[in-house]
Amino acid sequence: MFRAPVGDILFTLKSVAGLTDVMAFPAHGELSDDLVDAIIEEAGRFAAEEIAPLNEIGDRQGAVLNDGAVTTPPGWKEAYLRWREGGWNSVISEPEFGGQGLPTMLHVAAMELWNSGSMAFAIGPTLTIGAIEALEKHASPQLQETYLPKLVSGEWMGTMNLTEPQAGSDLNALKARAERAGDGTYRIFGQKIFITYGEHDFTDNIVHLVLARLPDAPAGTRGISLFLVPKFLVNEDGSLGARNDARCTGVEHKLGIHGSPTCTMSYGDEGGAVGWLIGEENRGLACMFTMMNNARLAVGIQGVGVAERAMQHAANYALERRQGRAAGDAGEGMSPIAHHPDVKRTLLTMRALTQAARAICYSNAHAIDMAGLVDDEGSRRYWSERAGLLTPIAKAFSTDIGVEVASMGVQVHGGMGYIEETGAARLLRDARIAPIYEGTNGIQAIDLVTRKLPLSGGEHIRGFLAELGEIATSARGANRAEFARMAERLENSIADLREAVEWLLAALGEGRMSEALAGATPFLRLAGLTLGGALLIKGALRSSGDSPAERLRLLAARHFADSHLPLTGGLAADVMGGADAVTDFDVSLIAS
Amino acid sequence: MFRAPVGDILFTLKSVAGLTDVMAFPAHGELSDDLVDAIIEEAGRFAAEEIAPLNEIGDRQGAVLNDGAVTTPPGWKEAYLRWREGGWNSVISEPEFGGQGLPTMLHVAAMELWNSGSMAFAIGPTLTIGAIEALEKHASPQLQETYLPKLVSGEWMGTMNLTEPQAGSDLNALKARAERAGDGTYRIFGQKIFITYGEHDFTDNIVHLVLARLPDAPAGTRGISLFLVPKFLVNEDGSLGARNDARCTGVEHKLGIHGSPTCTMSYGDEGGAVGWLIGEENRGLACMFTMMNNARLAVGIQGVGVAERAMQHAANYALERRQGRAAGDAGEGMSPIAHHPDVKRTLLTMRALTQAARAICYSNAHAIDMAGLVDDEGSRRYWSERAGLLTPIAKAFSTDIGVEVASMGVQVHGGMGYIEETGAARLLRDARIAPIYEGTNGIQAIDLVTRKLPLSGGEHIRGFLAELGEIATSARGANRAEFARMAERLENSIADLREAVEWLLAALGEGRMSEALAGATPFLRLAGLTLGGALLIKGALRSSGDSPAERLRLLAARHFADSHLPLTGGLAADVMGGADAVTDFDVSLIAS
Known part of the structure; x- marks a missing residue:
């Protein structure tokens, strides 16, 4: 039974990540506190009541390909229709095309809930949102008019077609090709793999965004263009026309998210798929990057959503299952395993990591919102850089802890955790994709070190460290023993992070x-732990400890400070001292 | 393609874990260096050629229950028959019943290889060995004569029946019952769950060892007796008689190890299963513990085996798959991903963790061997305590890293890692059981802290720390810059471990x-890292660095020292400072 963590989400949005700042802008003038509460509550209700029950059957039956058509699991299409009728597809899209124009922060919080319900369900609309953003920013008015209203309403869904067998992390190797048809349209040819929701029965039409090369394009990523390729062509009056030459030829057999059809798409097998250019020729990658940054945060929040679900699942089991006798338990008989210190520790760690990752993802959304709201150049730059800095951390740290927390959930269930019917293993299988797609977490770490640390010549990250220091100072000033200890741990971690930052910048x-890259992954973890700890402490400072939820927040912050922040010293040492052996390592030695 | 790591296994056995000491005893007088090499080479050949190819079909088809009979996957029975004809079932059993009486160290090394081939295949014989040990030590001569020769040869297999739905980690709650039949036999009634290879088609007979209570038994674990319950009764002449009232009523649908039938066993549905007492009435748990300690090491080595397989799988892929251009790579075109620092780092970590866990498990086997070989009371006590100390570390650290390394293997494969056909995900699914069964890793950590640290009033662990210190001293004395650095890291980690040990003892x-138990899990990790690092450094000290294998050993030790040992400080801080928040945490707050 999934209960939407509405209270925690609202607290983190408002008291930790800065939603109130965003609401203060005239653009969001109509967004009252009550409205925010109502949106999250209703999203929580929908996730718990309508989506969460779908995940098991989705896993068991999966999406099935038959003769080119993909059938989603029983009940999924109906749930999607109710979901889009609820207006959930249009939360952040621009009002011009029917969107609600709400802050990214609210959208990310709602996405977390959909993902707690079912990652396999939630990932579909995430791709639609990406397609909408690309069209909003880069498509011609005519394309926008034809496609955006139906994408924004969710009547149609969108896809992103990047990967080819030889071109995954490296899009230089892209081979799909596009030819000019002479009438302003193009013909697209080639095979794409790993296309999420590339074919399905949710909607009448599917709008594929496809990267391909023109015949005269330069080599490498500067010769890639982005095309809109609908499954069905659209007539002038908006009705559906001919079937386009774009077909699903295979659905992958995956470890998890079985309800999400991961398609091999074949374009142009029968003469060429009709496509329209988005943006300029050979500038496709820039258009795609617009979508990718937000998609990375959207994947990060998957880690949070699945971690929350796994944590609840394990806590419920641990309160029911009785084994052994916990020290200090009164009375007779066996104790709930939730009373045993080692299980308590695991559950508290699950809780603390989940809340830390939530706060990081919402802070990332906050920076994206602010970058779009502020009107002076300096502020826009500051918030854009902040969003850029936080994106790889939000994506990689959150999805790593998503897997870790789901695995802890399996462990809390003991032998039952390994039995599929229990559901704990399914969450682990689902969670395992998130560190891989939308740029592997290794690529996020490389992005963080090579592109984000050097922003503004290193001054942005230095300012960020100073801001974290202010949280530690506030904790010092709280004049309570537990906060003094948290402050000390946080100060140490900030010092560790600062040392590693300066070493990397040098x-x-x-x-x-090569030296810098060898330590990229432990550096990202170091940054995630320090930021996560700082945000939990910030939240704890704003919690009186009077309600159970507030007591939990204090406990999670203390636990994070006592048990997770102490790891930053070792991570910093690894970043600064671990490169030699890695550099000297020749993998072919293993094969010899 | 799995290649048996024969060189590493032999090096670790002889130069790190102490096989030469064991071979010096007259009991192993016939065991020459060449014979050891030949045994491991042949085990490696069998694992790579005969077992490894079975794992995929085992995963895909699984073991199937039909009308009470379990059919193992195609080819599995034939492989089992060849395996037992090779004499592999009788490696450590006593010569009296047809065993070869070889050291546990060799048995553990061979088990590692079977598990690299297929965990689901290897776990079956592991249970047989456990049954053999219990019968060797506790059964009547008549039972031994009837059952041991066929169990030792592998003509029959054995099982361990402990768990019931309400009694998993806590055997106090056991309900299965036994009645005296009046003729010296017993009738057994009750249901057991999670019975590995409880039913299958490998052998004509299956020998179940079943824990149950007599009617007049005291409550709790002091009222549990151990019974031998054969699937088919055995006639005086050794031929098979009537079918016993012991049946498989279900096979679990698990996350992994699908080839291994995990059975629900029902005893006595038709009047009572005929059973024979092993050892004394009400002393069954003591008999079972004989098996369980060795079974824990046997599960630890599963972690090593699966990690080795995952590491090779990932390294092979990383050398073939090309994406991007690694800094410093000469020439044109994309680099193998194995050249990118972040991937190199991951592969080196996989390698180093695997080798560290291997050395820990073999050292545990060494202590078991020594305890059985030495003839003065003091030495026996020393080696028994050492075996006891190392068992929870070998079990938990190795199985934790088994999961971690398998998960890294998925990550190295990128998107392909999530596709089942690649095989990387299967290794992760298989690996995930090992931290759970034979006592969850949380229970191992509790065992380590509450039963093993206090051995000899804390003097055993203190002596162990001093021995680790000698390795650091040797590294200091090596007079080479890289060893000075390794020595320093190891000294720091030993100091961290010592501080945590003294804190826990106090x-x-x-x-x-409760305070001690709250930090049990990070303490076990701290102990595993420190011991693993020490053993890698010990191995490096004995490696000249001339061959590729020796260069790799040096690199793995340096990497472990640079990147993994620095984490011990944070873990020690967690052990000593993390209990408060855990103790204050009331899990029911989450549900409120």
């Missing part, structure tokens, strides 16, 4: 790229 | 049990 400045 | 001494 290494980058001196061209020691 | 907490236990003062009755602060």
